Amino acid sequence: MQPSPTAAQPKVELRNVDLRYFGRDGETEALRDISLSIFPGEFVAIIGQSGCGKSTLLSLISGIVQPTEGAVLLDGKPVTGPSRKVGYMLQQDYLFEWRTILDNALLGAEIQRVDMGKARERAMALLNRYGLGQFMRHRPRQLSGGMRQRVALARTLCTEPDIVLLDEPFSALDSQTRIALADEVADILRRDGKTAILVTHDIGEAISMADRVIVLSRRPGQVKSDHPIRFASAGERPPPFAARNTPEFNVYFNALWKELEVHVEG
Amino acid sequence: MSKVEPAPSSHYRTWLKRERRGRIAVRTAQLGILVVFLVLWEALPKAQIINPFLTSYPSALWPTFLDLLKETPQQPSILTHTWATLMATVIGFTAAMVLGTIVAAALWWWEGLYKVLDPYLVVVNAMPKTAFVPIFYLWLGASLSIYGMSLAISLFVTILMIYSGFQGIDPNKVKLAQTFGASKRQILAKVVLPGSVPTLIATLKVNAGLSLVGVVVGEFQSANLGLGYLIQYGSQIFKMNIVMTAITILAVLSSLMYLAISGLEAAVMRRR
Numbered sequence: 389m390q391p392s393p394t395a396a397q398p399k400v401e402l403r404n405v406d407l408r409y410f411g412r413d414g415e416t417e418a419l420r421d422i423s424l425s426i427f428p429g430e431f432v433a434i435i436g437q438s439g440c441g442k443s444t445l446l447s448l449i450s451g452i453v454q455p456t457e458g459a460v461l462l463d464g465k466p467v468t469g470p471s472r473k474v475g476y477m478l479q480q481d482y483l484f485e486w487r488t489i490l491d492n493a494l495l496g497a498e499i500q501r502v503d504m505g506k507a508r509e510r511a512m513a514l515l516n517r518y519g520l521g522q523f524m525r526h527r528p529r530q531l532s533g534g535m536r537q538r539v540a541l542a543r544t545l546c547t548e549p550d551i552v553l554l555d556e557p558f559s560a561l562d563s564q565t566r567i568a569l570a571d572e573v574a575d576i577l578r579r580d581g582k583t584a585i586l587v588t589h590d591i592g593e594a595i596s597m598a599d600r601v602i603v604l605s606r607r608p609g610q611v612k613s614d615h616p617i618r619f620a621s622a623g624e625r626p627p628p629f630a631a632r633n634t635p636e637f638n639v640y641f642n643a644l645w646k647e648l649e650v651h652v653e654g
Numbered sequence: 655m656s657k658v659e660p661a662p663s664s665h666y667r668t669w670l671k672r673e674r675r676g677r678i679a680v681r682t683a684q685l686g687i688l689v690v691f692l693v694l695w696e697a698l699p700k701a702q703i704i705n706p707f708l709t710s711y712p713s714a715l716w717p718t719f720l721d722l723l724k725e726t727p728q729q730p731s732i733l734t735h736t737w738a739t740l741m742a743t744v745i746g747f748t749a750a751m752v753l754g755t756i757v758a759a760a761l762w763w764w765e766g767l768y769k770v771l772d773p774y775l776v777v778v779n780a781m782p783k784t785a786f787v788p789i790f791y792l793w794l795g796a797s798l799s800i801y802g803m804s805l806a807i808s809l810f811v812t813i814l815m816i817y818s819g820f821q822g823i824d825p826n827k828v829k830l831a832q833t834f835g836a837s838k839r840q841i842l843a844k845v846v847l848p849g850s851v852p853t854l855i856a857t858l859k860v861n862a863g864l865s866l867v868g869v870v871v872g873e874f875q876s877a878n879l880g881l882g883y884l885i886q887y888g889s890q891i892f893k894m895n896i897v898m899t900a901i902t903i904l905a906v907l908s909s910l911m912y913l914a915i916s917g918l919e920a921a922v923m924r925r926r
Contacts, residue, residue, distance in 0.1 A: 452832045470835035482830045485926050486848045496834040499844065527926060547834065
């Protein structure tokens with residue numbers, strides 16, 4: 389199903405968003421005049437070089453940071469603080485070492501004071517689904533990096549968000565785990581019909597996972613371009629690992645590589 | 655890599671033997687130092703190389719202890735003295751922990767408060783609190799001044815240690831809680847406090863020792879009970895046996911407190 393920008397109301401919308409940080413030695417413009425619309429069920433990747441403000445963009449959508457100018461809207465309503473519609477996966481799992489795996493997965497539900505009986509059932513179902521059934525009573529340090537990041541995903545999805553923000557969630561993993569987990573996560577989010585926004589500096593990860601790739605310029609971050617990703621040769625949307633083997637992948641990769649103006653200083 | 659291989663290799667057996675010998679050597683050296691110390695303490699005064707009047711002997715301590723165990727009309731049993739000191743210390747460091755955690759939490763909650771109070775906290779912490787013993791005696795009276803001193807000596811370092819523990823919490827863990835919409839109170843209860851448990855135990859180790867110092871010093875001035883009082887009393891009537899016995903009990907007491915806290919620490923860390 390292709391999202392049709394004219395008909396549906398955007399799930400997430402940014403209107404002329406500016407974000408500046410203030411310090412005693414001056415102000416820093418992190419984002420300039422960002423306008424975007426992301427539609428229900430879309431999987432959008434945002435790429436840009438480090439320091440271009442892409443993580444800040446997610447903080448704005450999640451409501452933990454307010455824009456200096458402009459507006460962020462979820463389902464047409466302005467964001468004033470963290471919303472239950474949004475789940476946020478950070479760069480690392482940040483599991484609490486003093487909690488068991490199950491209790492870690494329940495953190496969000498606990499904070500949002502939802503029905504804990506139901507939340508517990510959901511968390512257990514999610515952990516079982518991710519192959520962590522026998523580790524519920526374990527401590528985080530007893531799990532590998534990939535398993536820990538799966539717990540973090542369960543923690544995010546346990547609160548049943550419509551929108552999932554992914555801030556380089558695989559960057560702390562080794563490359564094999566990373567590709568395998570990308571397949572799993574993309575599959576889970578698509579099957580549940582979640583709207584997903586992935587921030588990454590990995591061009592391959594962006595193309596293989598997303599329906600659309602948005603490129604941000606260097607600081608101050610501005611939307612430089614917006615690329616729909618289609619894999620016509622594969623018929624249906626292939627899973628990320630398979631997508632990497634399509635002819636389209638290389639075409640997109642080269643185009644985005646040029647866009648990013650990667651210069652290695654030396 | 656299995657540990658249940660049929661026959662451990664000869665290299666492994668050699669390694670085990672060497673490792674065991676190393677551990678025994680350390681224990682032997684530790685015990686040796688104690689023995690040498692006790693032998694010198696016994697022998698030097700006996701040989702009149704140092705004045706026995708000033709140091710007493712280890713062999714004199716046990717009879718003195720038995721003697722002090724008895725209750726007399728003028729003097730309660732040494733167990734009563736020990737109990738008084740121990741209780742005052744436990745009350746002192748418990749109060750310091752509770753108050754220190756509350757104050758540290760308040761400083762965390764209102765960052766502006768911390769910014770304002772920071773220089774005062776540092777200066778007060780650096781002050782020699784024992785200088786206040788006579789003043790506390792006048793202000794608080796005989797028995798309260800002991801608790802006062804115990805608290806004064808341990809409270810400020812407790813506040814500073816716990817606060818710096820709070821600040822050392824990974825900001826990303828706080829951010830994670832915020833993404834779920836956590837209130838400041840929830841961040842304190844679910845992230846900052848549970849994440850600071852190792853800091854709290856490290857602080858307890860420091861302030862338990864300091865509280866004991868505060869109690870003993872307080873007792874010098876104002877008590878008619880407690881090991882600090884006994885030391886003061888013994889030195890006034892030139893009975894080094896009493897002083898040394900009381901000091902030995904203090905050493906045992908502080909070792910036991912340290913062991914108890916280490917046990918608590920091990921129990922907590924096993925759950926992480």
